[in-house]
Amino acid sequence: MNENARFVAGTFEHDGVPYANAFNRSLIERPEIVNCREDDVFVASYPKSGTTWTIEMVSLIMNGGNTEINTSAFQQARNPMIEANFILPIWLRCIVHLLKFLKPILPEFIIKLRFIHFLLVMEKAGLESGIGLKQMEKLPSPRLLKSHMPYHAFPSQAIRKKCKIVYVARNPKDIGVSYFYHCSLGVPPLDYRGSWNDFYQLYVNDKVWYGSWFDHVLTWWQHRDDENILFLKYEDMKKDPKAAVKSIADFLDVSLTDDAIDDIVEFCSFKKMKKNENVNLSLAIGDKDKHQFVRKGVVGDWVNFFTVAQNKEYEKIYEERMKGSGLDFEW
Numbered sequence: 001m002n003e004n005a006r007f008v009a010g011t012f013e014h015d016g017v018p019y020a021n022a023f024n025r026s027l028i029e030r031p032e033i034v035n036c037r038e039d040d041v042f043v044a045s046y047p048k049s050g051t052t053w054t055i056e057m058v059s060l061i062m063n064g065g066n067t068e069i070n071t072s073a074f075q076q077a078r079n080p081m082i083e084a085n086f087i088l089p090i091w092l093r094c095i096v097h098l099l100k101f102l103k104p105i106l107p108e109f110i111i112k113l114r115f116i117h118f119l120l121v122m123e124k125a126g127l128e129s130g131i132g133l134k135q136m137e138k139l140p141s142p143r144l145l146k147s148h149m150p151y152h153a154f155p156s157q158a159i160r161k162k163c164k165i166v167y168v169a170r171n172p173k174d175i176g177v178s179y180f181y182h183c184s185l186g187v188p189p190l191d192y193r194g195s196w197n198d199f200y201q202l203y204v205n206d207k208v209w210y211g212s213w214f215d216h217v218l219t220w221w222q223h224r225d226d227e228n229i230l231f232l233k234y235e236d237m238k239k240d241p242k243a244a245v246k247s248i249a250d251f252l253d254v255s256l257t258d259d260a261i262d263d264i265v266e267f268c269s270f271k272k273m274k275k276n277e278n279v280n281l282s283l284a285i286g287d288k289d290k291h292q293f294v295r296k297g298v299v300g301d302w303v304n305f306f307t308v309a310q311n312k313e314y315e316k317i318y319e320e321r322m323k324g325s326g327l328d329f330e331w
């Protein structure tokens, strides 16, 4: 493996699982510190499973199909990822405020500089004072929160209080490819440097953030029949998004008209989400030409990346790990 391939912003390990340095280490080591409310709703997943898409659907369903909140703020501002821990240092926050003040007189090319633009986007979204635990505490109930933590390391209060949790799973080959692009977006901590082949080695050896896909998905799968857990699959949502919206609405005890369901499906379609600056972070930070956060949205893109040898190796591991689980994926 290429020793130079790495997550530039660094990682730390807990229980043998790597996490980005930008994550909240205290929360990862002690999930009981997360203050959960009984009416909190979570969307949980292994990264790149269609979490953003699911959150968009769940939030619209929770609001009875009203798009006002979704069109007025960044998803990350409305529905924080609880283990994220991004706080701009005070001096940078001062710069953000100065930039906001100077924006009307600054030349366009300065505003378009990637980092300046990023800071202004953070300010506009009200995120410059922090993402994560502090942010979620300020939100009114009922909150819709996001987490990629595995079941055994999930906020214990959420499990004890039986908060509703929508878990979305996706086939691990497409996740591998999507994860590679995600980690290579170029904004810290998404600043992996290396090729797909190097990333594959990290992925297959559980050395990416959140570790093994199998450990993650299978522990949640064991709880699929818990009354407060809804287990969905990305591939099913692609095939029949309307059925996904209906099952989430039933799970959340929300009744929706047929028209409202159609509107939610349409608002959350890949085409619409790709153009939506409130969910496609790449648009907001000005990376219109690079690969994007809302990228391809298909089942089976892995065939364009996995070599024959990689596929053979992965299939073998998949067979061994999934045997007898009753869980299967289309790819």
Ligand code: A3P
Binding pocket: 045, 046, 047, 048, 049, 050, 051, 052, 053, 174, 177, 178, 179, 181, 268, 269, 270, 271, 273, 293, 294, 295, 296, 297, 298, 301
């Ligand atoms: P690809 O990189 O394969 O395109 P997450 O939100 O968990 O990070 O998952 C991201 C993946 O979901 C990306 O997959 C992204 O393109 C895809 N995605 C986002 N919105 C989608 C939508 N409305 N329909 C289908 N896929 C979507």
